[in-house]
Amino acid sequence: MPKEKSEKKFRKHGEIQKQGIFFNKDLGQHILKNPPVIDAMIEKAAVRPTDVVLEVGPGTGNLTVKVLEKVKQVIACEVDPRLASELEKRVQGTHLKSRLKLKLGDVLKTDLPFFDVCLANLPYQISSPFVFKLLLHRPFFRCAVLMFQKEFAQRLVAAPSDKLYCRLSVNTQLLARVDIVMRVGKNNFRPPPKVDSCVVRIEPRNPPPDINFNEWDGLLRICFVRKNKTLSAAFKQTYVLETLKKNYEVHCSLNNIIIPKDWDIKEEINKILTESNFENKRARTMSIEEFLQLLCVFNSKGFHFT
Incomplete structure (x- = not known):
């Protein structure tokens, strides 16, 4: 009798299913699965027990659950009701449930709540508008540690005369100190994206430049x-x-x-x-x-x- 496979995988309308969950790549759903990478992101954010953490695109909660253990509250913004439900199930009946505040909807179309730190494996298609929204958010947050596709991260830190230097580079560096703190291979995600990623740490300049x-x-x-x-x-x-x-x-x-x-x-x-x-x-x-x-x-x- 053939050995049963523990994990199913098949395609349907651009989606990939694993362990009963469809991941929609059109929504940038590439779930970070490597625990050491998740731990490193949390370490780079230097979260505190009193912190309120904003997470965008929590997916099934691999990062969320680990952050919940270390902070006062996580506000998780998820656009996909299916994944939001999976995250709720994951903390149901645990001491972590009271620390999780789940917001369903498009984070770009709503005002950001108060938070101390932003931690996210960001859906790639909202990277640029979310960075601008984040940098213009008030009151100031302490830092953001965000996962981006490699080239986008390189644009954020590009210097004058670099090939990738652009309006995004200038705007980001005007309003924040920004550094690439880690490079992450595509095989650390499920399903794997086509390109590698980078983790970027952003610290807003406070006070900001006195310009319109x-x-x-x-x-x-x-x-x-x-x-x-x-x-x-x-x-x-x-x-x-x-x-x-x-x-x-x-x-x-x-x-x-x-x-x-x-x-x-x-x-x-x-x-x-x-x-x-x-x-x-x-x-x-x-x-x-x-x-x-x-x-x-x-x-x-x-x-x-x-």
């Missing part, structure tokens, strides 16, 4: 649309000139400034870039300090990016 973040991000969007082009070329795009002209007219109206009839937006922008020696700079090589200086120059001339 929406305006700052508006400037970066212009600069990084074509990060290898000069700023002079980036600011010649029609939609950029039209936006800046409209914003400038609003600024002048609010401050009782009369715009000369022969005033030309394109000439004015070129003049600002030339006089500040930015016309030949490229976003891919510029530091955070240079972007801050560029924003200051434009603002001093009445130009805004929101």
Whole structure:
């Protein structure tokens, strides 16, 4: 009689089933299964017995259960009702149940609760929007230890002139200290993803830079649309000139400034870039300090990016 397999595996509509549970890869459901990796993530977060921990995408609770043993409360945000049910079953009838607060739904569509530490094996498709949401969250949290796909993690820490340096790199490093603390092979997950992952530790800068973040991000969007082009070329795009002209007219109206009839937006922008020696700079090589200086120059001339 053939030996029974202890674990079933088959595909159905892009899902993988193991031990009776379907994991939907379209939702980024790659469950971290290696206990030493989980322990290392908790260690890097340096959680305390009084901490409230936010976890996004807890899955079946491999990380959740270990964190619950060490902290006051875990707020677990899960979009999949099936996995939320599995997690509830896992702590049912144990002393850990009272420490778990389960929130069902899309974490990007709700306000984040108060928490001290964020710990998560994050679904890959929400990585970028969640990082921005996290960094703009108030009150400040102490740190976040998050699992990302390898290339995304490398973008977070990329320096000027690096191939992966982008708007995400600049925004993250403006608002936080960020480091890759561990590399994790794809075979540590069930089902295994196509690429390796990295664990990143993020510590918000407190106090944050004294700037309007929406305006700052508006400037970066212009600069990084074509990060290898000069700023002079980036600011010649029609939609950029039209936006800046409209914003400038609003600024002048609010401050009782009369715009000369022969005033030309394109000439004015070129003049600002030339006089500040930015016309030949490229976003891919510029530091955070240079972007801050560029924003200051434009603002001093009445130009805004929101």
